[in-house]
Amino acid sequence: MSVSNYNNLSIKGKFDLYFRRLISTIADLRLAIILLLVIAIFSITGTIIEQNQPINYYQENYPENPALFGFLTWQVLLNIGLNHVYTTWWYLAILFLFGSSLIACTFRRQLPALKSAKIWSFYHQSRQFNKLAFSAEITTESLNIIESILNKKGYKVFSSDNSIYAQKGIAGRVGPIIVHIGMIIILLGAIWGAFSGFFAQEMIASGNTFMIKNYLEAGKLTNLEKAQSFQVKVNDFWIDYTPEGKVDQFYSDLSVINKQGEEVKRKTIFVNQPLRYKGITFYQTSWSISGVKVQLNNSPIFQLPMAELATENQGRIWGTWIPTKPDLSEGVSLITKDLQGTMFLYNMQGELINAIRPNMPVEVNGVNLKVLQLVGATGLQIKSDPGVPIVYFGFALLMIGVVMSYVSFSQVWALQEGNRFFIGGKTNRAQVAFEKEMYNILEQL
Structure with a gap:
């Protein structure tokens, strides 16, 4: 458009022009491909970098010195939102722009292509066959014979006078539209x-009942009341070990308890086998x-908390201090590395006293100490994503x-x-198969 013509346009005309260009x-x-690549790159980044972890996790794994790749520190990672x-x-925003691109492409390209494919287009001059990928002049008695053969080949035939x-294969024109719709539904x-899901984590001791509280992330439209309408009880937690003493699998026996105190669902979960309830x-x-359950002489059984100790990547160990006198002036340290039962006792000078197992009495500081049980705790990752069924439906349409x-x-x-009789045709793919079909038609004629 020339400058003079542009200047003569009204404000509405200029707006329409800008809108069409947009x-x-x-x-x-090309824009759609670029956006798809950008989405793929950031999706891969979200897979590589652990998501929704505490700040101290990123401080430990992405320190300022040395920075990963020379620039990626925990501060940069948190500021960007990685x-x-x-x-x-x-x-x-990238998802929204990509979806807008798909919608625009569907209305500007795919729907017009489908509409064009559904229009009956007759040839009335023989020279029109010259532009086809396959054409021939044939000898036959009438067009009715050609129409009969095409019907047998699965074609939908339209006739008009001498044409x-x-x-x-109209489904081939509908297919790209279905693909676009499926991708748009996936994005939605x-x-x-x-906006409507949440992500939470809980560490719950065996035998305890909890309600979801430790939300790490929640969308602005998340319905948290649904998550507060029930409780979950950890009936039991245990670990299976390999013959070498390494952790093989850990299990949690969970029960869902409604507000009336009734058990509505129960399942033993382990890695890749979660419990699902109300989405x-x-x-x-x-x-x-x-924690650990302990008894001194004939005292009542009492439980002491255990804390994980820093070992500088030398493995996980837990410890607690057990008082052996009422005034807490003397005691021993209890150390263990797993739930298999082997525990170590150290005196106040840090010297190893004994290695014990559950229900094995040992005399310490003049008292009879018996460690009855180590209490395990299960780490649960809790997630609600109402968009998953929509994504699955969109993926099915995409396929x-x-x-x-x-x-x-x-x-x-x-x-x-x-x-004189002329026949010709074209296809948008499988050119070789189409030519074979046309030659077969000619042989029948």
Whole structure:
């Protein structure tokens, strides 16, 4: 458009022009590919970098000196939002822009292509066959014979006077539209999940009942009342070990308790086998030792808390201090590395006194000490993502659309000019198979 013509446009005309240019830019296939690559890169980043962890986790694993790749420190990571990639404003903005590109491309390209494919297009001159990928002049008695053969080949045939138009594989034109719809639904599901889901973690000792409270992340539209409508009891927690003494698998026996105190669901969970209830999923992710039950002489059994001790990457150990006098002036330290039962006692000078197992009495500081049981704690990752069913539905449509897109859209024309007959056709894919089909038609003629 020239400058003079542009200046003569009204404000509404200029707005329409800018809008059309914007839609044209958004519908550009190159932009869609770039956005898809950007989404893939950041999605991979969210997989590599652990998400929704405490700040001290990132401080330990992404220190300032030396910085990862020379620039990625925990501060940079938190400022950008790489600790919760999938719910950052910029990631959601990219999803929205990509969805807008798909919608624009669907209305500007795919729907017009489908509409064009459904239009009956007859050839009325023999020279029109010259532009087809396959064409021939044939000898036959009438167009009715050609129409009969095309019908047997699965074509939908339209006739008009001395001309025939036939097509099949219209699903191949619908397929890309279904693909776009499926991808748009997937994006909507991801965005809805980001705004209405939540992520929480709990460390609960065996035998305790809890309500979800430790939310690490929750969307602005999240319905937290649903998560507060029930409690979960950890009936038991145990660990299976390999013959070498390494952890093989850890299990949690969980019960869902409603507000009336009734058990409505029970399941033993382990890694990759979660408990699901009301759209909330409980994953088994970690474990710890929360306490130890002890008895001194004939005293009542009492439970002491245990804490995980820093070992500078030398393995996990837990410890506690057991008083042996009422005034707490003397006591021993109890150390253990797992729930298998072997524990070590140290005096106040840090010297090893004895190695013991549960229910094994030992005399310490003039008292009879008996460690009855180590109390394990289960680490649960709790997640609610209402967008998952939407994503699954969109993915199913995407797969259906991809299969449909592989269907070839073929068109065949036939024309009678006096005593001369012409036939030709074209297809959008599987050219070799289409030519074989056309040669077969010619042989029948």
